[in-house]
Amino acid sequence: MTSQELQVQQKRELEQKQEGTVPARSFVSNADIYEIDEALVVSLETPGVNREHADISVENDVLTVDGRIVLKVPEPGPDLSGISSGPLQARLHAVEPDRPAQDRRRDERWRAYHYSAEGRGSEAGADLHRLRRTHLHGVLASAIRGGAMRRIGLASLAMAVAASQAIADPLADCSRGRNAEVRLRACSEVIASSAFGPDEKAVAYRNRGNARADAGRGG
């Protein structure tokens, strides 16, 4: 099986409904939500958020993830203050429009978790339904046991990062990409983009021709 080549994903900016206390740009992050026999798993891509700075809570049928992007640099370098901090918020609503009667107990248990999360003492079953979380390579996975969140609607997922990111360089890929396919795609990107001038596009046309020849696609 051949792997699909990943494209650079531009972050989608979130429309803020309310004014935040931290002035930062917010983006919508990628999420996988799937159900296995014993739990419902929500995986969020949260690069730059470590275990200590991610906080998960459940309130009013909403799973909320709050986090902060903290990048620890090995030695004092250039000013990274613009990149080093920002809040992350994720809200996931539990939607159960046609919940059968036998599932109610599960729902109560799930609410028990909610109470224990707020520190109001342990209700019956609360300890059985702890939210299990794992954090690996910038992906935060929350396993919600009990199956109460049968259907999940992703309400909003915001990640704040600084504007100064490592920017991919299609011009460089166009001339020096590792293989013909990479060069071909990068050159097409340069040709199609309004960000590049006629001189750069002329070079891109030439490189694309060469890349086509290298890829064996012909003129």
Next chain:
Amino acid sequence: VLIELPGVSKNDIELEAKDRSIGLSGSKTVSFSGRARVHRRERVSGVFDRTITLPVQIDVELLKADYKDGVLVLFILRAECDKLYRSRLADEPKRRKVP
């Protein structure tokens, strides 16, 4: 240089540096356990290959890479030949005026 690579294992990242460019390649896998019923799928898997060109010559020997929490941080030092030369006018030796 900061690169976001959420879900990519450290062992799956390959880094190449030469002159003024850095090449980064690798693969990303997204796996679900056997009998998973997927409600929403936004994360993608596959291979990646990027080249980043820098405005200065880099010192490949002193390149430092740190990967944590899905973010790859590269510390790149200027090569000796591309280092900025700073001097204050006051420190310059006085020159005689040419008549």
